[in-house]
Amino acid sequence: MSSFAEAAHDADIVPVDRLPALREQLDVLDDRILDLLAQRARIVEDVAAAKRGSGSIRPGREAAILRRLLAKHTGPLPRGAIIRIWREIFASSIAQQQSLQVAVCDPAMDGRFLAAAREHLGALTPMRVYRSPAQAIGEVADGRASVAILPMPGEGTGDGSVGPGWWPGLLQHNAKGRIHVVARLPFWSSRPEGAASVQALVISNTPADPSGEDMSLIALEVPAQVSLGSLSNAINAAGFKPLTMLVHRPAGVPAAFLLVEVDGFVTADDPRLGLIAGLQAPPMIVGAYAVAIAEEPSL
Ligand SMILES: O=C(O)C(=O)C[C@]1(C(=O)O)C=C[C@@H](O)C=C1
Structure with missing residues (x-):
């Protein structure tokens, strides 16, 4: 100062x-x-x-910029203000590049996910709100929106319509290379009073870009009876560090589907993917996101 x-x-x-x-x-x-x-x-x-029209949004680059600015910042300007100012700068430079339309899944329709979306993507960005994740995903898959905000998979949302299993639906689109998880909210995990309080994933029609400190989501198809313990061992043995795992066992199907969060930015040519034992189908990269900036709420 x-x-x-x-x-x-x-x-x-x-x-x-x-x-x-x-x-x-x-x-x-x-x-x-x-x-x-x-x-x-x-x-x-x-x-x-x-960028030759390859989509305007680069959440990894945004995360890297924010980390760099916060690391060098000194003085009385609150750190939260740096995040707020640059989030609006990113929103305006995205708006310069394309007319961004955002589909927000707000299952209880109480504005909590809309608040998280606005915090991240800007106060003036056009947004439409949907009750079901499938509707929001469909908006991106069909090209009516470029980005969707979804509740974390596996988290109950209170109205019973989401359940643990919206992510298998995403896989069908992802398999066609159309939809990718690109960010996780909140990126600034400090939640001062007034800040949006929900956890959400951002999906986009543009693939994730690395921020330098990331986690990736990988989907695996395994025989229905396989235990989570042996799967965790197989993922570790391949050289990944699994952080969380969600399992989906559809009735009447001889397969279980897993959504595994692993450390680092994983690309399709990562040799470790071929080393995971016991899979029924090739692993699929669902996306990646920047590790959140963890700070005390008072900062
Ligand atoms: O670096 C880019 O690709 C940009 O479009 C620039 C920029 C920025 O304003 O810094 C804007 C949007 C992207 O999400 C990331 C960064």
């Missing part, structure tokens, strides 16, 4: 008649911030052209 800013902390030693001059300083800084934002937006135009 500059000595001037330190002095400004103490109301007693900042004479009232300095107020106009201080506000003039803020005006000068606001002009500079505006110029810099305009300069940034011009570079975003070139970035969009360089």
Whole structure:
């Protein structure tokens, strides 16, 4: 903090008649911030052209930018403000590149998932709300939305319509290369009063991009009777570190489906995928997301 800013902390030693001059300083800084934002937006135009229409959203890159900024930040500006400001900057540079339409699954229709979506994707981004995950997934699969926000798979949502098993439906779309998990919310795990409180996944028609510190979701098909313990051993033996596992055993089908969260950013050519013993079908990468920034709520 500059000595001037330190002095400004103490109301007693900042004479009232300095107020106009201080506000003039803020005006000068606001002009500079505006110029810099305009300069940034011009570079975003070139970035969009360089990406050749491959979709505007890069959640991994956004996460890496936020981690870098928070790591170097000092001074009285609250860390949460850095997140808020840059989330809106990302939303505006995405809006520059495409007209983003977001499908939000808010199963209880109480606005909690909409709040999480707005926190991450921007206050002015067009969003439609759906009760069922299948509807929100369908919006992305059919091209009416580029992104959907879904409750965490396996988490009950209170109205009974979600259940543990919406993710197998996602796999059918994912198998055709159309839908990918690209982010997990909240990214800033500090939840000060007023912040959205739900956990959600972001899915997109553009594949996930690495942030440098990620987790991946892999879907596995195994014989129905296989125990979770032996599967966990097989995944470890292949060289993955499984963090969480969800199992889906559809009635009347001689197979169980697993959604496994593993450490790191896994790509389809990862040799470890071929080393997982006991599978009935090749493993499928469902997506990846940046590891959240964990901070105390007071920061
Ligand atoms: O790096 C990109 O691909 C961009 O489009 C730029 C940018 C940004 O504003 O920094 C915007 C949107 C992406 O989600 C990530 C980053």
